Amino acid sequence: MxxxxxxxxxxxxxxxxxxxxxxxxxxxxxxxFPDVLEDLEAQTEEKMTADLEPLSAEQSVVTALTVSDKHEVESDAAVQASDVQRSQAESDAINAVPQAVEAEVVEQVTVEQSAAAISEPEVQLQSAHEVEIQTSTETTTEEALETKTQEQASVYKKPDALRYPKAPVWAQQAFDVLLFDVCGLKLAVPMESLGKIIKVDHETNQLIGRPDWFIGAYIENEQHLYVVDTAQYIMPEKGFNLARDGFDYVIQLQRSKWTLACKKVHNTVRLEPDQVKWRSQQGKRQWLSGTVVDHMCALIHVDSLIDLLEAEAS
Amino acid sequence: MSTYEAKGVAEDPVLQWVTFRLDNETYGINVMQVQEVLRYTEIAPVPGAPPYVLGIINLRGNVVTVIDTRLRFGLSETETNDQTRIVIIETENQVVGILVDAVAEVVYLRQSEIETTPNVGNEETAKFIQGVCHKNEELLILVDLEKMMSDEEWAELNDF
Structure with missing residues (x-):
């Protein structure tokens, strides 16, 4: 014990x-990546200010929307009751429509809050305008409202597509990555760009006269793949040598002949685009899409890496 | 042979390659350049010769220079054994011997089966490789003998 x-x-x-x-x-x-820590601090500050400012603006807009809608709905319902002399059941039905509208509006506002779009105040004004039109006509059915909502939703999605201009198209939404370890550095390769993960079970053929980062050719399913010493290629100054120290897996990039050697393959994780500190592809590390601080890893830009390798090979 | 078949053969000729071993790899040289294959025999060193020249042998009265292929390919030295061979090759105007770990076989390859290798790096050695081919579940590295040495080096060999 x-x-x-x-x-x-x-x-x-x-x-x-x-x-x-x-x-x-x-x-x-x-x-x-010396810039990561600075970027992280800057990102945290930006995020804090961005989170605070739009929220206060949104809250005021939401309050205004709710108050004005209720007023419109109540006055319209009162006019109808006195002029048209409809039955109580009919007036209840009429009242139910604006309530549904109001619910829809609140839902939209909530969705937009989570999206945290920069142009939110403009969008809010537009939705308020449309709500006024809908409540005044009072002939709008629920189906029409749903259609309208879908149209609005599609309109609102467009700004989202441009939210991460440095990110690839497929990374505008949540995406899966495979984490693997190279001499203590954790790297992530998007599943989108992953060819195969091959467990190394035989020797790699060495081709003479190649640079140190080029380990050789590995035969897999009657074709040969070229193995890159990932550590030497991305951090040559560290003096790692996977050909000497050994590697257990090679990760095929897309369906190309290029593979990355690594010692250990971790699990896959799902990343939201805002978890990645996206980098410009103009810099010196073009193979790097960005850094993921949550997982302390570097996200590989597979297409750029293949281009770099092909360029060196040509 | 039909016209179609003849055309196919002309477009995709079958070449024969003599394969040999160096370290753990299998290399191939065009059979048309190979004169003969000798068991290892005593190689007489030549004073003042460049490092890649092991020495000379007497081949039926003719002096043939033997090249240290391992050194040329940037591989570590090894002891000779029963498998060691001297492959006598003929390039443009020269007859030289190359020392290899072992000679394996003659393989037939279609031109279309040969793939180019990524031309990475700036080392001269990389140019020795003409291409690679996947044959009998192993990688065959095809060597361009002409590029194994520069024109100056080939000329230098004439002096021995």
Whole structure:
């Protein structure tokens, strides 16, 4: 039976190990990508200010919308009751439509809040205008409202598509990546761009006169794939050598002949586009799509990496 | 042979390659350039010769220069054994021997089966490789003997 103090020390020790690992990863990522830490701080500040400002604006718009809609709906219903002398059931039905409209509007506002679009105040004004038209006509059916809502939704989706201009088209929405480890650096390759993960079970053929990062040719299913020493290619200054130290997996990029050697393959994770600090492809590390601070990893831009390798090979 | 078949053969000729081993890899050279294959024999060193020249042998009264293929390919040295062979090759105007770990077989390859390799790196050695081919579940690396040495080096060999 463990002594209570002993278990406490184990907990403390594991906490210390966690801290040490975290610090190590921070240092490693900071050393490899010095801009990440600065970017992270800047990103956090931006996010805080962005989260605060639109929210206060949205809240005022929501309040205004709700108040004005109710007023419109009530006055219209009163006019109808006195002029047309409809039955109580009919007036209830009429009242039900504006309530549904109001519910729709609140839903839209909620969706837009989560999307946090920059041009939200304009969108809100437009929706308020449309609600007024709909409530005044009072002939709009629920089907028409749904159609309208869908149209509005499609209109609102367009600005979302441009939210991450540095990100590829497929990364505008949540996407899956495979995490793998290269000499302590965690890399992520989008599943979208992944060819195959091959467990290395035989020797790689060495081709003479190739640079150090070119390990050789690996035969898989009667075709040969070229194996890149991932560590030497992306961080040559670190002095790692996978050909010497060994590697257990090669990851095929798209369906190309190029594969990345790595020691360990982790799991797949789903990333939201805003989890990635997207990079411009104009910089010196064109193979790097961006960095994912949540997972302390670098996201590989597979197409650019293939282009780089092909360019070096031509 | 039909006209169609003849045309196909002309467009995609079948070439024969003599394969040899160096380190863990299998290389191939065009059979038309191979004169003969000799068991390892004593190689007489030549003073003042460049490092890639192992020395000379007497081949039926003719002096033939033997090239250190391992050194030329940037591979580490190894001891000779029963499998070691000297492949006598004939290039444009020269007859030289290349020392290899072992000679394996003669394979037939269609031109279309040969793939070019990525021309990465700036090393001269990379130019030795003419292409690669997947044959008998292994990778065959085809060597362009003409490019194994520069024109100056070929000329230098004439002096031995």
């Amino acid at each position: 463990n002594h209570p103090n002993q278990s406490k020390s184990v907990v403390l020790e594991s906490a210390n190990v966690g801290t040490v690992v975290q610090e190590y990863m921070d240092n490693l990522l900071g050393e490899l």
